[in-house]
Amino acid sequence: MKALPQIIVNLCPLIALLFSIIVIIATIYINEKVTPLLVFFSIQVYLNWYSIYTISRNATTMDVRAIGKKLLTDKRVNNVEYKYWYCEKCANYTCKPTQHCIFCKKCYHFRDQHCFVLGACILRQNVGNFILFCLYTAFTCIHSLCILGPYLYENINRVIRTDTDSYNIFLNFCFPIALIRLLRDSKENTYIILVTMFDVLVSILFISLVYATWKLHSCMTGKQRYANISGRQSLREIFGSYGLSNIIFPYNGLIGTRDLNGKYELKQV
Secondary structure: OOHHHHHHHHHHHHHHHHHHHHHHHHHHHHHOOOOHHHHHHHHHHHHHHHHHHHHHHHOOOOOOOOOOOOOOOOOEEOOEEOOEEEEOOOOEEEEOOEEEEOOOOEEEEOEEEEEOOOOEEEEOOOHHHHHHHHHHHHHHHHHHHHHHHHHHHHHHHHHHOOOOOHHHHHHHHOOOHHHHHHHHHOOOHHHHHHHHHHHHHHHHHHHHHHHHHHHHHHHHHOOOEEOOEEOOOOHHHHHOOOHHHHHOOOHHHHOOOOOOOOOOOOOOO
């Protein structure tokens, strides 16, 4: 039974990836062409996803020489003395503040949360990529909904023959009312799948847009906390040394460092 939660956690990113691919294929099929916007948004989503995952997997804590289980206070970096604590799950000494992720099975400095959809931890080092991932996910949903919506409106009205007033239009797209109508009046299973996809995309759009806005606002106003550390962050600190250029391409996530000081070391904690 202990392995079941871990299996579910491991399946979540695969399900999310499969759903995204299905949405892209359905959008291209209905639109009968590949638009540059869809290509750009999709590339940004997957590149930022990859950046988040690789940064999370490659993140390490400051090395500490362990002697039994005694605290070490003789390590000095730039004339700053650090204290250490022992993680029983990792069986290693790490520098405070550190949080252990039971799903990634490792400790992190400045950890925010574990994202089950992405299969990685959100850290201060990759929070900029996470914000961009949420934003481009929302933009991709808007693009797909603009193509999927008119197609469903035309075909569902033809199948179940409802009035075209605003109330019936809403019901035709409202899950699960639309699902019940299609199951009762339609033999076309394709429309049932598309209506379900439409409503899922609306939910993802709302969640992604709100969460990205809230996370960016929290980082810039100092409300974002990592363990017991908080403080306002500039756009350069959030997105990396390339700043807003990461909106076009996630430079810091793929080819540049995404640590805190532009070097592979942590800020004083």
